[in-house]
């Protein structure tokens with residue numbers, strides 16, 4: 154069996170891991186740019202812990218805390234200019250997917266000798282990036298272990314990845330204590346994103362025995378937590394499982410890429426402002442049903458990891474999490490399918506969907 158697997162990020166997992174292993178940050182530089190959102194890292198204690206770890210190491214820092222959901226290209230450039238003007242030589246990205254993706258883009262842009270024009274950010278070839286450490290505070294994106302920085306791309310009316318191995322964080326610090334105050338809707342949306350990564354990884358032509366092992370474990374961990382109605386009242390143990398699951402799923406998509414679910418989901422986020430994870434969750438069961446027609450055994454493996462028997466059981470479980478579904482018009486469905494069928498990640502699908510198949514997935518999910 155021919156395959157490649159690459160994962161250069163050192164992971165520290167466990168309560169107080171930033172305090173215990175913060176000395177590792179000394180390897181990254183002398184002055185950090187902490188990239189984060191406007192408030193959650195302050196509220197959940199992760200920013201304080203990061204600052205303390207830097208202080209113990211004798212490292213200086215600045216904070217760029219203006220990252221919004223679905224970060225823009227302008228945000229990445231603003232952060233990069235903060236890094237350059239303050240002489241920062243590494244990035245510490247703290248938060249959910251948006252701050253981590255923005256932090257990675259900042260690390261890339263800040264390291265370029267010749268400025269990259271914004272119109273070329275997704276196509277430029279990069280030779281260097283500032284080193285990055287990541288502290289996820291949600292269990293969804295897996296960005297702490299991927300080579301992707303996903304930004305809103307207004308020119309393409311979508312979200313697009315800057316992808317280079319330079320963007321793999323050097324360190325990921327996984328402390329589920331930062332997730333204690335997450336709202337139920339953030340918990341659901343992020344968990345569904347992680348589940349989508351693991352499932353899509355198993356439905357990718359780039360899947361291998363290594364990525365399958367990681368994806369299967371991720372799916373099983375998530376399945377063990379989502380029996381609680383709407384993922385309410387999660388205890389610390391469940392939060393730890395979900396954070397591990399999302400990192401495992403990130404390791405999967407770092408190697409398999411995502412598939413049609415993400416390709417379609419980006420339009421739901423760009424045009425309808427539907428949260429990224431929720432967008433994937435809304436589409437996942439119908440995509441599974443599409444794949445099942447050709448690859449029944451593969452889908453059965455996924456269902457088995459969830460201790461489910463049928464795709465209908467899977468759909469019911471997600472319906473219980475996602476609640477009332479948004480609706481799309483026929484014109485919107487046509488438009489989104491047309492865009493997605495041209496997306497690069499369509500080529501990853503183990504059964505390559507035609508435009509009509511994508512229309513059917515959208516129609517069944519949101520029609």
Ligand SMILES: [Fe+2]
Nearest residue numbers: 294346350429
């Ligand atoms: Fe995702």
